[in-house]
Amino acid sequence: MVIEYIRYTVPARRADEFEQAYRAASSVLDDDPHCLAYEIARGVEEPEHYTVRIEWDSIEGHEQGFRRSPRFGEFFAAVKPFFSHIEEMKHYDARFGAR
Template sequence: MILEAVMLQVKRGMEEEYEEAFRKASNIISSMKGYRSHELQRCMEVKGKYLLLVKWESLEDHTVGFRKSSEYQEWKQQLHHFYDPFPTVEHFERVSIED
């Protein structure tokens, strides 16, 4: 399992519209192969700042399966115009802390 983490900055004054668009777009990502879960967190200190966390079965499920799909084009159309600057996507894997 991998974790996709994205820090998002939404254009000023568009926060409510973005959250509603994100709710609607959530069914797109949740229908994809390898998708496990996702959540959107709103920053308490910085207006318009959000953290998106998505769990995928594999890196390729996100980078190939989702990103190269027609569903991604719909996701992009619904959400990408809200971001300024455009976010950087990073992927993480769990570090075992047990002996």
Template structure:
């Protein structure tokens, strides 16, 4: 299981519009091979700051799957215009502690 984590900064005054666009875009990501779950968290201290967390079965399901399908183009069209600066996507794997 891979965790994709993205800190998002939405342009001032567009937060409500962004959240609605994200609701629409959510159906696109849910349909992808290897998708497990996702959530969008709104920061309480900083207006316009969000944390996107997506879980994938494998890293390749995100990097070679989702990003190379027509659904990603739709995702970009719905969401990318809201970000400033453009976000950096990072991937994490769980550290086994036992």
């Protein structure tokens, strides 16, 4: 498993639009066999900051499976208006944690 983190800075006036975009895109993530889990979190102290966390079965599953899937275009269309607001988009290998 790998975790993709996408950090956004979204102007307050577009926060509702951003959240709605990810609500629309979430159905694609829900249906994709390579997506294990995801969450969209909004900053408390700095509400213009959002972090999207997606657990993928592998980098290949994300980049070769999901991005080449028939529904990827639907996902991309929903979130594309916010690509200019991305501060970071990278994969991480989880080392340890707790529930």
